[in-house]
Amino acid sequence: MHRRVLCVIPLALCMLASCASVETAAGTGTVVRYGAGSAEDSSAIKSSTSPASVTASAPASAPAKDGAAVEPVSGKKTAKTGAKTPDSEKNRNDPAAERAKLVDAVRAQALPYEESLAEALGVFDFPAALAAADQALAQYAPYAECAESADSVRERLQEALSAVSLVPVDYPAETAAGTAFRKPFRIKAVRRSGEESAPLAGFPVRIGLGLDSADASAPAAPAAPAAPAASVAPSAPAAHVAGADGIVSFQAPVPQKAGKDTLVFSAALSSVDPELSASIADLASENGPLSVSLPHTVFTNAKRHSTTISILDYDKNGKPIRSSNPSATALLKPLVQRGFGRIGMADFPDQIAAGDSAVLFKAAKSLFGSSVRRFIWGTVKIASLEQGVDNTWTCILSAEIAVHDFVDNAEVFSVTLEGSATAKTEASAITAARAKLAGELLVDALYYGM
Numbered sequence: 001m002h003r004r005v006l007c008v009i010p011l012a013l014c015m016l017a018s019c020a021s022v023e024t025a026a027g028t029g030t031v032v033r034y035g036a037g038s039a040e041d042s043s044a045i046k047s048s049t050s051p052a053s054v055t056a057s058a059p060a061s062a063p064a065k066d067g068a069a070v071e072p073v074s075g076k077k078t079a080k081t082g083a084k085t086p087d088s089e090k091n092r093n094d095p096a097a098e099r100a101k102l103v104d105a106v107r108a109q110a111l112p113y114e115e116s117l118a119e120a121l122g123v124f125d126f127p128a129a130l131a132a133a134d135q136a137l138a139q140y141a142p143y144a145e146c147a148e149s150a151d152s153v154r155e156r157l158q159e160a161l162s163a164v165s166l167v168p169v170d171y172p173a174e175t176a177a178g179t180a181f182r183k184p185f186r187i188k189a190v191r192r193s194g195e196e197s198a199p200l201a202g203f204p205v206r207i208g209l210g211l212d213s214a215d216a217s218a219p220a221a222p223a224a225p226a227a228p229a230a231s232v233a234p235s236a237p238a239a240h241v242a243g244a245d246g247i248v249s250f251q252a253p254v255p256q257k258a259g260k261d262t263l264v265f266s267a268a269l270s271s272v273d274p275e276l277s278a279s280i281a282d283l284a285s286e287n288g289p290l291s292v293s294l295p296h297t298v299f300t301n302a303k304r305h306s307t308t309i310s311i312l313d314y315d316k317n318g319k320p321i322r323s324s325n326p327s328a329t330a331l332l333k334p335l336v337q338r339g340f341g342r343i344g345m346a347d348f349p350d351q352i353a354a355g356d357s358a359v360l361f362k363a364a365k366s367l368f369g370s371s372v373r374r375f376i377w378g379t380v381k382i383a384s385l386e387q388g389v390d391n392t393w394t395c396i397l398s399a400e401i402a403v404h405d406f407v408d409n410a411e412v413f414s415v416t417l418e419g420s421a422t423a424k425t426e427a428s429a430i431t432a433a434r435a436k437l438a439g440e441l442l443v444d445a446l447y448y449g450m
Contacts, residue, residue: 103145110139110149117153121160124191124200130271133157137273158279163192164200165289166265169247174297177258184251185294187265189242199246204239204268207250209261209296239268258300260448262293300450302412303335306342307374310364311401311438312352314381316430322349326431327380327399330438331446338447352377357404365406374412375404376446380438383418385426393429396420397437403450413450417441 113136120129133153140146140153169186189203240248248265267290271277283290311328313321328345335343346367351360364375378401385395396418403413419437423429 099145103143106139106143106146107149110136110146113139114153117156121156124160125202126161126164126269127204129157129160130269130276133276134272137276154273154275154279157276161269161279161283161290164203164267165190165192166205166267166292168292168294171263171294171296174295174299175255177255177298177301179301180254181252184249185263185265185296186247186249187292187294189246189248199242199244201242201244201246203242203246205242205248205265206239206268207248207263207265209263252296255296255298258298258302258448258450259296260298260444261296263296264291264293266291297448299338299447302374302450303338303340303447304342305373306371307335307340307344307376308364308368308372309343309345309376310348310352311377311399312349312379313434314379316382316385316426318381320349320353326434327438330434331376331442334439334443335446338443348377352379361404361406368406370406373405373407374450375406376401377404378402380434382430384420385429387426388422392422392424393426394420394422395426395429395433397430397433399437399442401442401445403446413446415442415445415449417445 113132116132117129117136120126120132136153137150140150167188167190169188170183171185172181172183175181185207187205189200189205190197191200240250242248250263250265252263264286266284267280269280269284269290271280280290282288285291286293309328309331311325311331313325313327315321325345325347332343332345346364348360348363351363354360360377361375364372364377378399380397380399383396383398385393387393397420399415399417399419401415401417402411404410405412417437419433419441421429421432421436423432
C-alpha cells in the first residue's frame with residue numbers, strides 16, 4: 001500500500017506542472033508563469049508594459065454538446081452565435097445614423113451660445129448678443145441640417161434690432177471756423193414695445209461727419225465716417241454708449257475749416273455672419289432707424305479779410321457784357337448781410353474774357369496794391385434759354401468761380417454751379433436765374449466753403 005502512494009504523488013505533481021497560472025504585477029505588467037513557459041523555461045513569453053495588453057486566449061475550438069465545433073471567442077458575439085449586433089456596430093455601417101449623431105452633437109455644442117444669446121437679448125445687450133450669435137452660427141455653418149437653427153438665431157436678432165431706433169434731441173447753431181460750438185450734439189437711443197417706447201441704455205453709437213467715407217470723422221472723440229472739406233482731421237472709429245436715459249451727448253471739437261455738413265450718429269454694431277452684417281448695415285444706413293444726422297454747419301472766418309468781386313457776365317449770344325456786372329452785384333449784398341464788412345467790386349472784363357489768370361492777377365494787384373487780400377473772380381454764362389409750350393421762358397445759368405489769395409499767392413477755393421428759373425418773359429427769366437445762382441447758391445458756396 002505504501003508503494004501505491006509513492007506512485008500517485010508524482011502523477012499529481014506532473015498534472016500540476018502541466019497547468020499554468022498567470023499573474024500580473026499591477027503597474028509593471030510583468031507576466032509570471034509557473035510550470036511550462038515559466039521564467040525558468042527557455043520559451044518564456046515577453047509581456048507588454050501595459051496590464052491591459054495581457055488577454056486570455058481561448059482554445060481554437062471546443063466541442064459542443066452535440067459534437068459540433070464552436071468558433072473561437074473574440075470578445076464579441078457574431079452572427080453565428082445568433083446574438084444581435086450592438087447599436088454602435090450598426091451606426092458604423094449606417095452613414096445616415098452617424099451623420100444624425102454628429103448633427104445632434106453640433107446642436108449640443110451650440111446650445112450654450114443660444115442660451116447666452118437669449119440672456120443678452122433679455123437685457124438688451126446687443127454687442128453680447130451678436131457675439132453669442134456669431135459663435136452659434138459658426139457651429140451651425142458647416143451643416144445643412146442646421147440651417148433652420150441658424151435662421152432662427154438670425155431672426156431673433158433681427159427682430160430685436162428692428163425695435164430699436166436713434167432719434168434727434170438737439171444740436172448747436174452754426175459757428176465760425178476756429179470757434180467752438182456753443183453746446184453739444186445730442187441724440188437718443190430708444191426701444192419700442194407695441195405703442196410704447198423706452199430709453200435704451202448702453203447702446204453703442206459711432207459718431208462722424210458724413211456717411212460716405214470710413215476713415216475720417218469728427219476729431220478728438222470717437223468717430224466713424226469721414227468728413228468732407230469742411231471737417232477735421234481723421235481719427236480711428238470708436239463708440240459712444242447711451243446713458244441710463246438713452247442719451248448720447250457729443251461735444252464736437254473746434255472746427256478748423258468752413259463747411260456745411262451733417263454729424264452722423266449710427267449703431268456701432270458688427271457681426272462676422274454675412275447676413276447679420278448686411279442687416280445691420282441696412283438698419284444703420286443714412287435713412288435707416290439705427291442712424292440719425294444732425295446739421296454740423298461752420299461758416300468761413302475769411303469774411304474779416306478785405307475782399308473784391310470781379311465777375312464777367314455773358315449775354316444770350318455768348319458775348320461778354322462790359323457795360324454792367326449784374327452777377328457781382330447780386331452776390332455783393334448777401335455777403336455784406338452775412339458779415340463781410342470789407343468787400344467791394346471791380347471790373348476786369350478784358351482780362352477775364354482773355355482767360356489768362358496771370359494777366360488778371362497782375363492787373364488786379366496793380367490796382368489794389370496791398371489793400372485787398374481775397375479776390376473773387378469768374379464768369380457767368382447762359383447755358384440754356386428756351387420758351388415752353390405755355391409761352392413761359394426757362395433760363396439756366398452756369399457759373400465758374402474761384403477765389404485767389406494775394407497774400408498766400410494761391411487759389412483757396414473754386415466752384416462750378418448752375419441756377420435756373422422760369423418766368424413769363426425772356427429777360428425776367430434771366431434775371432430770376434441770376435438771382436438764384438449769384439444771390440443764393442454762390443453766396444452759400446462761398447460762406448460755407450471759402
